[in-house]
Amino acid sequence: MVCSKKSLLIAGIATGLSILPAAHAQEGGNSYLVEYAQGQLSPNVLSSLKVIGRNGNNYIAQGYLSAQQVAxxxxxxxxxxxxxxxxSLSNNSLDYLQNSSHSLDTLNNSELEPYWLRATGINSLPIALNEIPVCIIDSGVDSAHPDLPNNINGYHSVYAGFWNQDALSHGTHMAGIIAAQGNGIGVKGALSEGVAKLQVHKLIRTAHGKNSSISGGxxxxxxxxxxxxxxxxxxxxLSGDQFSPMTMAVIDRLTYDRGVIFVAAAGNHGSQLKKLSGLHNDSLHYPASYHNVLSIGALDTNGVAASFSPANGEIDLVAPGSKIISTANRSHFAVQQVGVQQGSGAEELISYTQIDVGVNSHSMQATLPAQCIYSLTAEDVEQQIAERTLSYNTRVALxxxxxxxxxxxxxxxxxxxxxxTSGSVKGLDYYTEFPTLLVHQWPVVGDTSNITLNISSFHSNYVVGAGTSQATAIISGGIARLWSQNPQWSNTDIINAIKETSYDLGSSGHDNVYGYGLPNFAKAxxxxHAGRTPDCPQEWYQNKPYSGGEKVTYNGIVYTAHYWNKNLSPSAAPSMWEAQGACDMNNASTSQPTDGGYSTLDFSGLEEEEVSYSCEGLSLMCGGGR
Incomplete structure (x- = not known):
């Protein structure tokens, strides 16, 4: 369903698509994606499925199927x-600024121009002249945040709930990077001036509680x-490690039929040790590593690849991914630390996961009555780990x-x-607004009287983030502002211009650590404007339809298509193509880090503050080390 920020009226979507719960076992079987043509499926199977997309003339559906139906x-x-x-949306970290004269509260009365606007040349672009809608697929957005634009629309669902109620702060943080307004307070985003239009599709209801998992469907x-x-x-x-041909097919179709540009986080599973050892073969994460998605890595504040940024052959671009100050969900209290004290004994910090939605979990010192301790059974644990759900009776007991x-x-x-032995419990299939903590190793044995909990929470209009998620939002915002200068440019024009003019930070040409480098949007x-094109056209791709006269690069040779074709390479169908000559695919960008405007270290104000990590495990939601 669609919900306008202004009217909050619900209207139907022309596509008629609906959202299903995340993938886990149910009484009806396991969740599957099914691609089929009209007339191929029996009524029994069709009744278990809901259409969620298309691949050419085929339907793509999602549903729970029994073993017999699958067979x-x-x-x-x-x-x-x-x-x-x-x-997962959780492969990010939050830095929390230490108390000083430059606290985040100063942003309520002053405005910061983030360093990444200068480092990428976005601040040198003219204001956004034409509307280029950006859709943020995430945890929702605090749409009434005073630093975000008015032109925000979103999509409700039964599974994820209202789009304008962020499940944590992840989506709101991305929205601020892309479009926080130049209004004298807070921070500036890429679309801070001129036209800005955001669409929001919310995927989860809570961070670690009910409906907190994201399915491919x-x-x-x-x-x-x-x-x-x-x-x-x-x-x-967001990212995951499973390749999905159906997801890739949908992205390919919309890239070619609708001219959409897809931008995704490469993941935060990189290793500094591997980089230092010259091993640049981190695993591929998706959707970033699909052919028609820009895979974005992150730079640290020294202008080099961040320790967490992965290195592999699918990295396209990098952008700053450390000390990124942006908007936060104003209704969310993120628990940062929990200490347990019994009687006059010493306080012991515990490992935990915050299960509640975060609306009431403010910092507190609270006595813990015995009635406030609940123990799951071994059966509950096994069901939560294996099926990501709890029984009805267990939810009632909670x-x-x-x-x-x-x-x-x-x-x-x-x-x-x-x-x-099956693993750890990362969350619970349970919705609550009452402060609720899943404790991974409860230190109190025996007498549960006279227990005090010391809870420290973070709550602000702004928060500092780090990760490839933030770098991804910077690239998305920069693309929208660049494209707004002339909407008649194609998605291919935009991508070619960015790659050809990026700062070449690593080995000459494209490399596994930096891809094509750090974009210089002003040079793009x-x-x-100069009407330039790359020396080498884009490489041939099996899932792209080619028109007569269109050029591709194949094994270092430029070819021109004689006729419309698809899935026919120059080697497989030489009669469909005419060779034009060789080209050098390893040409490096002409932009160098010494060029004027390259100012990754040009920090100001809050960005000069030292930060302390209050969350371990690179988790934006902060789960006490889990």
């Missing part, structure tokens, strides 16, 4: 089955809805425990659980 589909010629897959549907609503740039600051805790004047519900604009 039957495996024998239907032309039907493709994929187990649904998971993605939900991502496909979000992409379709964004494109059908007119988005030209789709920002996906609600009753919460009521008992409140009746005893408790302020926090603590949930502990027996350790399992000059490149486009």
């Amino acid at each position: 039957g589909l495996e024998h239907v010629n032309g039907v493709i089955l994929e187990p649904d897959y998971g993605l 939900s991502l496909i549907e979000a992409i379709e809805v964004c494109a059908n609503s007119g988005a030209k740039v789709i920002n996906m600051s 609600s009753n425990a919460q009521s008992s805790c409140k009746a005893a004047n408790g302020k926090v519900l603590v949930i502990d659980y027996p350790q399992s 604009l000059s490149y486009l």
Whole structure:
């Protein structure tokens, strides 16, 4: 469904798509993605599926299928089955500024121009002249934040809830990087001046509680809805390690049919040790590593690849990904540290995951009555790990425990659980607004009287982020502002201009650490105005349709298509192509780090503050080390 920020009226989407819960086992079986043609499936199977996308004339659907249904589909010629897959928004970190004269509160009365605007040349671009809608597929956005533009629309769903209620602060942080306004307060985003239009597709309801997992089917549907609503740039600051041919097919179709530019985070699974050892073969994460998605790595504040930024052959571009100050969800209290003290004993810090939605979990010192401690059973743990759900009876028991805790004047519900050889419990299929902590190793044994919890939480209009998610949003915002100068430029024109004019930070030409380098959007604009084109056309790709006269590069040779064709390479169908001569695919950008405007270290104000990591494990949601 669509919800306008101004009217909050709900209207139908022309596509008729709907969002399903994230992939886990249910009584009806396991979640699958199914690609099929009209008339191929029986009514029994169709009743279990909901259409979420298209691949040519085929439908792509998502649903829970029994083992018998799966076995039957495996024998239907032309039907493709994929187990649904998971993605994560959580591969990021939050830095929390230490108390000083430059606290984040100063942004309520003053405005910061972030260093990354200068480092990328975005601040040298003219104001955004034409509307280039950017769709943010994320955790939702605090759309009424005073530093965000008025022109924000979004999409509700039964699974994820209202788009304008951020499940944490991740989506709001991305929105601020892309479009925080030049209004005298807070920070400036890439689209701070001129025209800015954001669309938001929310994928999760909570950070670690109910409906906190993201399925591949939900991502496909979000992409379709964004494109059908007119988005030209789709920002996906999320990643997973499973390749999905169906997701790739949807992205390919919308790239060529709608001219959309997809931008995604490369992941935060990089290794500084591997980089120092010259090993640049980190695993591929998706959707960033699909052919028609720009895969974005991150730079640290020294202008080199951040320790967490992965290195592999699919990295396209890098952007600053450290000390990124942006907007935060003003309704969210993120628990940063929990200490337990029994009687007059010493305080012990504990490992935890915040299960509640964060609206009431402010910093506090609270006595913990015995009624506020609930223990999951081994069966509960196994079900949560294997199926990412809890039984109805367990959810009722948790609600009753919460009521008992409140009746005893408790302020926090603590949930502990027996350790399992199947893995760790990362969250619970349970929704609550009451402060609730899943404790991974409860230190109190025996007497549970006279226990005090010391909880430290973070709550602000702004927060400092680090990760490839932030770098991705910078690139998306820069593309939108560049493209706004002339919407008649194609997505290929924009991408070529950025790659050809980027600062070449690593080995000459494209490399696995920096890709084509750090974009210089001001030079990309000059490149486009001059009508320049790359020496080498884009490489041939099997899933792209080519028109007669269109040029490609194949094995270092430039070819021109004689006729329309698809899936026919110059070597497989030489009669369809005419060789034009060789070209050097390793040409490096003419921009160098010494060029004027390269100012990665040009910090100001808050950005000069030292920061301390209050979250371990590179988790934006902060789960006490989990």
